[in-house]
Amino acid sequence: MNSDTTKPHGHLLLRTLAMPGDTNPNGDIFGGWILSQMDIAGGILAKELAKGRVVTIGINAMKFMHPVHVGDTVGCYGKLLHTGTTSITLHLQVWVKTSQGEHYQVTEADFTYVAIDADGKKRPLASNP
Numbered sequence: 001m002n003s004d005t006t007k008p009h010g011h012l013l014l015r016t017l018a019m020p021g022d023t024n025p026n027g028d029i030f031g032g033w034i035l036s037q038m039d040i041a042g043g044i045l046a047k048e049l050a051k052g053r054v055v056t057i058g059i060n061a062m063k064f065m066h067p068v069h070v071g072d073t074v075g076c077y078g079k080l081l082h083t084g085t086t087s088i089t090l091h092l093q094v095w096v097k098t099s100q101g102e103h104y105q106v107t108e109a110d111f112t113y114v115a116i117d118a119d120g121k122k123r124p125l126a127s128n129p
Contacts (some may be wrong), residue, residue, distance in 0.1 A: 002055060065106060
């Protein structure tokens, strides 16, 4: 994991607003919702890089550094870490901007995607991303 938490790394892939329906029993935004936003964001970039369909095959450990609250703007940032014959690994970070203007990192993880064909079978990447 990256120890520099002063600014996002990579490109902004997805931006959304944390809503009341996304809360856990404590009133904070549910961690699973954050994970799904990261997977959506990473899937967008992986699909572009693979020039076709991809599936998520792995996520390394995640640690939540700060809670996310209703009304926070959630941004998912990502950058390419590695490509294999059929796989793409991305480093994804989530940052929030609060209504008070604070900006901080919430979590990060490495997501691995595999390129698939129309039958759902692994396929070689179209070209080196």
